[in-house]
Amino acid sequence: MSSAATSRTPESASRSTSQSAPRSDSRSAPRSGSRSAPRTTAQVAAVTTPPPTPPGPSATAPSAPAARRPAVDWRIRFAVLSLIWGFSFLLIKVGTQAYAPLQVTLGRMVFGTAVLAAVLAVRRERMPRGARTWGHLAVAAFLLNALPFTLFAYAELTIPSTLAGICNATTPLWGMVLSIVALSEDRPTRRRVAGLGIGFAGVLTVLGAWQGFSGQDPAGTAMALVASLSYAVGWVYVRRTLAGTGNSNLAMAGSQLLLGTVQLAVVTPLFTTFPTSFPVLPLLSVLALGALGTGLAFLLQYGLVAEVGPTTATLVTYFIPVIATAAGVMVLGEHLTWNTPVGALVVLVGAALTQSRRRSAGRGTVTARGGADSGKVTPGTNPARQDTARTDMTPQDAAHQDVTPQDAARPAERVTTGACQ
Numbered sequence: 001m002s003s004a005a006t007s008r009t010p011e012s013a014s015r016s017t018s019q020s021a022p023r024s025d026s027r028s029a030p031r032s033g034s035r036s037a038p039r040t041t042a043q044v045a046a047v048t049t050p051p052p053t054p055p056g057p058s059a060t061a062p063s064a065p066a067a068r069r070p071a072v073d074w075r076i077r078f079a080v081l082s083l084i085w086g087f088s089f090l091l092i093k094v095g096t097q098a099y100a101p102l103q104v105t106l107g108r109m110v111f112g113t114a115v116l117a118a119v120l121a122v123r124r125e126r127m128p129r130g131a132r133t134w135g136h137l138a139v140a141a142f143l144l145n146a147l148p149f150t151l152f153a154y155a156e157l158t159i160p161s162t163l164a165g166i167c168n169a170t171t172p173l174w175g176m177v178l179s180i181v182a183l184s185e186d187r188p189t190r191r192r193v194a195g196l197g198i199g200f201a202g203v204l205t206v207l208g209a210w211q212g213f214s215g216q217d218p219a220g221t222a223m224a225l226v227a228s229l230s231y232a233v234g235w236v237y238v239r240r241t242l243a244g245t246g247n248s249n250l251a252m253a254g255s256q257l258l259l260g261t262v263q264l265a266v267v268t269p270l271f272t273t274f275p276t277s278f279p280v281l282p283l284l285s286v287l288a289l290g291a292l293g294t295g296l297a298f299l300l301q302y303g304l305v306a307e308v309g310p311t312t313a314t315l316v317t318y319f320i321p322v323i324a325t326a327a328g329v330m331v332l333g334e335h336l337t338w339n340t341p342v343g344a345l346v347v348l349v350g351a352a353l354t355q356s357r358r359r360s361a362g363r364g365t366v367t368a369r370g371g372a373d374s375g376k377v378t379p380g381t382n383p384a385r386q387d388t389a390r391t392d393m394t395p396q397d398a399a400h401q402d403v404t405p406q407d408a409a410r411p412a413e414r415v416t417t418g419a420c421q
Contacts, residue, residue: 106265
């Protein structure tokens with residue numbers, strides 16, 4: 001029988017092996033009542049080969065969805081945001097050539113609100129709840145949207161758009177003053193106080209104070225400066241009243257713009273008459289001012305802060321006066337004297353000093369710019385990305401008027417609503 005087995009073909013030998021395998025296994029394992037070859041082969045394979053390596057995350061469905069990388073590089077979005085906000089002053093100037101300042105502001109708010117409302121609907125964001133929250137949002141909408149937008153529109157009836165853009169950059173200087181006067185827990189450093197003085201010296205340089213303010217209209221200039229002051233006051237208010245609401249920046253910004261739109265919708269008919277004509281260029285300027293300068297700009301800024309952090313995102317502010325000045329001179333043909341760009345540079349240097357960061361002793365992390373939460377890290381946040389709440393605005397705030405209460409209330413999620421001039 002052994003000789004017969006020796007003369008078998010490989011195929012028959014293979015069959016013999018598969019038939020004999022159950023008999024050899026049955027000696028050491030209970031009988032299962034089945035002698036199928038596939039099952040026995042699997043048992044042999046399990047003994048003779050190691051178990052396969054579990055597949056990695058790439059081979060199976062991910063346990064947690066990874067954050068999608070934006071299709072457009074953040075540097076491109078940064079440049080677009082700078083251009084949008086830099087050209088906003090030009091758009092106001094063009095809009096007021098055919099429409100009353102209140103109408104320009106109302107149109108801006110309507111189109112900006114429409115953009116954010118559409119995004120809120122797509123994302124199914126929940127609006128804030130509670131009468132108290134909505135009451136504070138109404139005050140914030142007045143201080144941070146309705147009032148400053150209107151003042152800038154009226155100011156540009158008599159002053160060039162370049163000057164309006166530079167006045168807008170004084171917001172952190174006003175915020176610094178308010179932080180000293182209104183907030184006893186905010187102790188400014190010598191550097192920040194020096195920045196305050198340098199910044200206001202830059203304002204006087206822009207205005208040409210040594211030569212009778214270079215022929216600039218005092219009333220228009222005052223309105224532009226009061227508009228910037230209004231932003232700083234608004235920041236103090238939202239910091240004290242809307243901290244920790246638990247709502248998203250998008251929902252708070254949309255609600256704030258909605259309330260501002262309602263306020264202007266009530267006031268505008270009382271002080272203006274309905275336009276008899278709708279010139280295309282001014283109408284497109286108002287549309288762009290709202291849809292781009294208020295709606296899209298907020299979304300761009302929100303994405304930049306989320307991707308690269310507030311420190312990098314705030315650098316957009318330093319480009320805005322430059323772009324506003326270039327746009328006014330090149331597009332509108334506004335006259336530019338040497339003291340305007342020099343003074344603007346001094347203002348930005350002063351604003352940067354008022355927002356200079358300090359390293360907290362013994363902490364090793366960069367903390368607030370002199371705010372009440374200096375040296376503290378909010379639980380559940382990334383210390384490297386934290387930017388504590390404060391009233392003395394960052395340079396970013398100087399250029400953006402649609403400031404959400406969430407920005408002042410949430411240290412680690414500070415985002416301005418990109419609605420700036």
